[in-house]
Amino acid sequence: EAQVTQNPRYLITVTGKKLTVTCSQNMNHEYMSWYRQDPGLGLRQIYYSMNVEVTDKGDVPEGYKVSRKEKRNFPLILESPSPNQTSLYFCASSLRGISYEQYFGPGTRLTVT
Amino acid sequence: SQQGEEDPQALSIQEGENATMNCSYKTSINNLQWYRQNSGRGLVHLILIRSNEREKHSGRLRVTLDTSKKSSSLLITASRAADTASYFCATENFGNEKLTFGTGTRLTIIP
Numbered sequence: 092e093a094q095v096t097q098n099p100r101y102l103i104t105v106t107g108k109k110l111t112v113t114c115s116q117n118m119n120h121e122y123m124s125w126y127r128q129d130p131g132l133g134l135r136q137i138y139y140s141m142n143v144e145v146t147d148k149g150d151v152p153e154g155y156k157v158s159r160k161e162k163r164n165f166p167l168i169l170e171s172p173s174p175n176q177t178s179l180y181f182c183a184s185s186l187r188g189i190s191y192e193q194y195f196g197p198g199t200r201l202t203v204t
Numbered sequence: 205s206q207q208g209e210e211d212p213q214a215l216s217i218q219e220g221e222n223a224t225m226n227c228s229y230k231t232s233i234n235n236l237q238w239y240r241q242n243s244g245r246g247l248v249h250l251i252l253i254r255s256n257e258r259e260k261h262s263g264r265l266r267v268t269l270d271t272s273k274k275s276s277s278l279l280i281t282a283s284r285a286a287d288t289a290s291y292f293c294a295t296e297n298f299g300n301e302k303l304t305f306g307t308g309t310r311l312t313i314i315p
Contacts, residue, residue: 095246122301133292133307134247141301149302181246189296189303190235195246 095196103202112167114182122185123165127178172203208293208306216312223280225309227293235296240289288313
């Protein structure tokens with residue numbers, strides 16, 4: 092089944108404790124991206140990747156890191172999480188970029204205390 | 205930065221009625237997409253309309269695009285309870301690879 096998977100789905104952590112949210116797609120998509128969703132603010136893009144080893148900042152990249160060492164994986168790293176990073180995170184992928192249908196993962200609900 | 209803004213923010217209608225949601229944006233776009241999100245879940249792509257298209261259909265969905273007014277509308281005909289969800293427009297601007305989402309319209313279908 093074609094899908095985007097994220098892990099973990101739920102995470103509660105403390106300020107400053109490094110964490111990684113994994114994202115994987117099995118559709119051989121070139122484009123992958125991360126979004127955060129907050130009430131009243133909609134979805135905001137954090138980072139995106141056009142292909143392996145090619146990443147770029149979205150609208151809200153501060154406090155986040157990404158890497159794209161393999162085509163299928165695009166992990167989101169929070170080196171020192173803070174409470175303002177409490178949010179619902181979505182990974183998405185598409186065949187070649189934003190002019191194509193975006194396939195979203197199920198989401199990761201992160202709480203930083 | 206927000207590009208697309210949906211209107212209304214929330215909409216409740218009776219099952220069987222038509223639902224119309226609007227999206228306005230500020231700068232010229234390449235494409236515009238509509239997505240649906242069931243509560244807390246991942247977004248699902250509904251339809252993509254290109255800047256040189258004026259109308260597009262997919263099943264019970266009809267999307268229009270008016271580039272002169274910088275607006276788009278999503279019409280869902282003969283609504284069903286399963287259409288209860290949030291609907292988002294997303295704009296693709298020239299010159300970058302970022303998709304910018306609006307804040308969404310929360311649609312509730314009353315059985």
